[in-house]
Amino acid sequence: MADHDYDLFVIGAGSGGVRAARVAAMSGAKVGVAEEHRVGGTCVIRGCVPKKFMVYASEYAKHFETARGYGWEVGETRFDWSRFLVEKDKEIARLSGIYVRNLQNAGAELFHGKARLKDRHVIELEGKGEVTAGKVLVATGGRPWMPRELPGVELAITSNEAFHLPELPKRIVIAGGGYIALEFAGIFNGLGVETTVVHRGPNVLRGFDDDIRAHIAEEMEQAGVRILLGTQHTRLEKTATGILNTFDNGHSCESDVVMFALGREPYTAGLGLENAGVDLAANGAVKVDGFSRSSVDNIWAVGDVTDRINLTPVAIREGEAFARTEFHNTPMSFDHEMVASAVFTQPQIGSVGLSEADARHRHGKVDVYLSKFRPMKETFYGGHQRALIKLVVEQGSERILGCHVVAPDAGEIIQMAAIALKMGVTKPQWDSTCAVHPTLAEELVTMREKYTPPALGQVA
Numbered sequence: 001m002a003d004h005d006y007d008l009f010v011i012g013a014g015s016g017g018v019r020a021a022r023v024a025a026m027s028g029a030k031v032g033v034a035e036e037h038r039v040g041g042t043c044v045i046r047g048c049v050p051k052k053f054m055v056y057a058s059e060y061a062k063h064f065e066t067a068r069g070y071g072w073e074v075g076e077t078r079f080d081w082s083r084f085l086v087e088k089d090k091e092i093a094r095l096s097g098i099y100v101r102n103l104q105n106a107g108a109e110l111f112h113g114k115a116r117l118k119d120r121h122v123i124e125l126e127g128k129g130e131v132t133a134g135k136v137l138v139a140t141g142g143r144p145w146m147p148r149e150l151p152g153v154e155l156a157i158t159s160n161e162a163f164h165l166p167e168l169p170k171r172i173v174i175a176g177g178g179y180i181a182l183e184f185a186g187i188f189n190g191l192g193v194e195t196t197v198v199h200r201g202p203n204v205l206r207g208f209d210d211d212i213r214a215h216i217a218e219e220m221e222q223a224g225v226r227i228l229l230g231t232q233h234t235r236l237e238k239t240a241t242g243i244l245n246t247f248d249n250g251h252s253c254e255s256d257v258v259m260f261a262l263g264r265e266p267y268t269a270g271l272g273l274e275n276a277g278v279d280l281a282a283n284g285a286v287k288v289d290g291f292s293r294s295s296v297d298n299i300w301a302v303g304d305v306t307d308r309i310n311l312t313p314v315a316i317r318e319g320e321a322f323a324r325t326e327f328h329n330t331p332m333s334f335d336h337e338m339v340a341s342a343v344f345t346q347p348q349i350g351s352v353g354l355s356e357a358d359a360r361h362r363h364g365k366v367d368v369y370l371s372k373f374r375p376m377k378e379t380f381y382g383g384h385q386r387a388l389i390k391l392v393v394e395q396g397s398e399r400i401l402g403c404h405v406v407a408p409d410a411g412e413i414i415q416m417a418a419i420a421l422k423m424g425v426t427k428p429q430w431d432s433t434c435a436v437h438p439t440l441a442e443e444l445v446t447m448r449e450k451y452t453p454p455a456l457g458q459v460a
Helices: 015-025 041-046 048-069 081-106 179-190 210-222 312-327 356-363 376-381 410-422 427-431 441-445
Strands: 006-011 031-035 109-112 115-117 122-125 129-138 142-144 171-175 194-199 226-229 233-238 243-247 252-255 257-260 264-266 299-301 341-343 348-353 366-373 387-394 400-407
Touching (some): 006 015, 006 115, 006 312, 015 041, 015 081, 041 081, 048 376, 081 109, 171 179, 171 252, 210 226, 210 356, 210 387, 210 400, 341 410, 348 410, 387 427, 410 441
Parallel strands (some): 006 031, 129 299, 171 194
Antiparallel strands (some): 115 122, 122 129, 233 243, 243 252, 341 348, 366 387
């Protein structure tokens, strides 16, 4: 590759791009990386990490309530939004700096600015001229999607701006029924904001198990979030006291902030991929094979820009697999089966494997084990939050096809369950595990009775 300035040039310094660049550079390859925003990408700068800090902050409202139930005298409490933002931004800056140092320590060269392909080997760097690369990796992630034709859409924000609101609103309307919408609904509700979720579908969290979807909607409404289903915005209008939200069911409401969380789209616009002949899907995603190679043999793509499984750890593993294959002579691809996920709603959702509906479609007959209960921490003081644990098991082989948890710390629980499901654990093997008592998670290994849904018209 001596004919090129770089052996590898990575466009995008998020989690996937940084991992690929570092691993490639450690082979001795000459690696360049371009990032048009801050190093760290969506997860570190405007996604998982700052969102988790906001979840932590918002959970204290319930913690204070719980403390009173356990005998603590809790005085007046007040949340300082401005102070929180300062501390959050300091930590994000620190983490971004670590990403920069890790790239530099590995020997990669970092460019701040947008990169654009002029052809399959030539990259134009904003304000810095052109460079050439033998191999190119696209790792630009995704961006929030907005309904650009909606009247008044300019009055709304996305999740990007939610991290930097100058003041905490008194009222917010969040459009969307996915995990981003529900996580922010829990955050703002916990911080004392009057929160309304508006979703055009019949239930939230499309793609998740139906019992999980129904349960989290009930729990969020119990906690004070207003959820409007089967409707969507028709317009936004500025008023003297806020923003008027009008919906297609004829109803309207006023809020101080409107946030659209209607999904994300791969960020390929303006990258010049068409100049290199890279095939894109209808939504702009880079089409890749199992080794993350695009339709052009020297261009690869990893992470959300490929629209496979849009999770940070998946992007990291895809980036590492690419670099090991291409620069360490260790061919490998990432297996996208049995990838666990956590949704940081309140309570949290942890899920790995198939939903009941998908399991029946793929495997035919399945058995279901389901338990709904109030954890002992809640029952002690009369709290109302309920947990749900569900296993989906293939009949015959008794292999567990799906594990789903709605409970505090479900994200921590599902990580360990994912190991067992990835290894193909059966229900008898699962049941042979001795329970850890007293814990919420012990319910996972003590469910013995198969679940039979209530008859139509009965209450579960």
